[in-house]
Amino acid sequence: MRFYLLLLTLILILSCKSKEKQNDSEKNLEVEISPLKKGEVSVLTQSMEFITADTLMSGWNTLIYENKSTEVHFLLMDLYPVGKTIADTKSDVLPPFDEGMKLIMEGDMENAVAAFGKLPEWFQKIQFKGGTGLISPKHTAKSTVYLEPGTYIMECYVKMFNGEWHTSHGMLKEIIVANDSTTLEPPTPTISLDISSTDGIVLKDSVTAGKQIIETNFLDQKVYEHFIGHDVNLVRYENNASLDSLIHWMNWMNPSGLRSPAPEGFTFLGGMNNLPGGNHGFFEVDLVPGNYVLISEVPVADEKKLLYKFSIK
Numbered sequence: 641m642r643f644y645l646l647l648l649t650l651i652l653i654l655s656c657k658s659k660e661k662q663n664d665s666e667k668n669l670e671v672e673i674s675p676l677k678k679g680e681v682s683v684l685t686q687s688m689e690f691i692t693a694d695t696l697m698s699g700w701n702t703l704i705y706e707n708k709s710t711e712v713h714f715l716l717m718d719l720y721p722v723g724k725t726i727a728d729t730k731s732d733v734l735p736p737f738d739e740g741m742k743l744i745m746e747g748d749m750e751n752a753v754a755a756f757g758k759l760p761e762w763f764q765k766i767q768f769k770g771g772t773g774l775i776s777p778k779h780t781a782k783s784t785v786y787l788e789p790g791t792y793i794m795e796c797y798v799k800m801f802n803g804e805w806h807t808s809h810g811m812l813k814e815i816i817v818a819n820d821s822t823t824l825e826p827p828t829p830t831i832s833l834d835i836s837s838t839d840g841i842v843l844k845d846s847v848t849a850g851k852q853i854i855e856t857n858f859l860d861q862k863v864y865e866h867f868i869g870h871d872v873n874l875v876r877y878e879n880n881a882s883l884d885s886l887i888h889w890m891n892w893m894n895p896s897g898l899r900s901p902a903p904e905g906f907t908f909l910g911g912m913n914n915l916p917g918g919n920h921g922f923f924e925v926d927l928v929p930g931n932y933v934l935i936s937e938v939p940v941a942d943e944k945k946l947l948y949k950f951s952i953k
């Protein structure tokens with residue numbers, strides 16, 4: 641009898657132990673879900689490159705873009721037409737842009753337009769699927785976008801001090817977005833804004849200090865004079881900063897536009913890059929008291945109502 645009791649106790653102890661083990665392994669499984677599966681995408685720029693994973697999962701992804709360089713950058717996700725890769729960008733897209741920009745710098749707008757005319761037909765089929773807005777040196781931008789499977793080019797076309805594109809100096813990376821999807825649900829916004837070619841940037845909520853998740857609803861999209869569409873950039877500015885210098889800078893077609901150095905007195909805090917009409921995305925910011933402007937990277941943003949000022953007390 642005593643022997644059976646002992647045996648029973650032993651069995652109980654052992655089965656408890658194995659249950660514990662099972663729980664432990666379940667816990668480990670939870671811990672082992674990779675950041676990419678959770679939709680957490682870290683991107684780093686140290687000078688003129690994108691350091692990040694080569695393959696992402698489809699669905700909602702939060703791009704956490706750390707700018708450790710000395711220049712302003714952004715991150716834009718271009719969904720390429722099937723069959724086109726970074727080799728095609730390098731052979732067909734960069735040369736017309738390099739030639740066109742060089743001519744703009746020389747003040748030869750007519751031949752610049754002719755150079756951009758050499759862009760291949762498939763260039764028009766690229767879909768811009770969002771990304772971060774402009775982000776100042778030593779800052780981190782956080783934007784959440786929905787990525788469908790396909791071949792993407794991650795790019796930044798800000799210009800260097802000499803007027804040459806960042807894209808032509810390494811800020812061009814091919815990314816495969818796989819069929820397998822992330823587990824990320826879209827975040828709950830604290831503020832919503834609409835952006836359109838007709839009404840510009842329209843805030844739906846009041847803005848207060850602290851951590852904010854801003855939803856950006858692209859009601860429509862269109863190709864402006866600079867061959868691309870509208871986006872949303874959040875910029876904090878000093879009392880003495882000239883908004884006109886910012887508006888001028890936010891147009892890459894100006895020889896000094898979108899080119900280092902960025903205008904004085906402005907800190908770029910990210911935002912949402914170009915999305916197709918009907919799409920939405922999110923970006924996260926921690927707002928401290930100060931003056932702010934939401935602005936699109938388009939020619940004469942103020943005349944298009946693609947500029948919205950506010951302040952945090």
Ligand SMILES: [Cu+2]
Nearest residue numbers: 713796798806
């Ligand atoms: Cu850049």
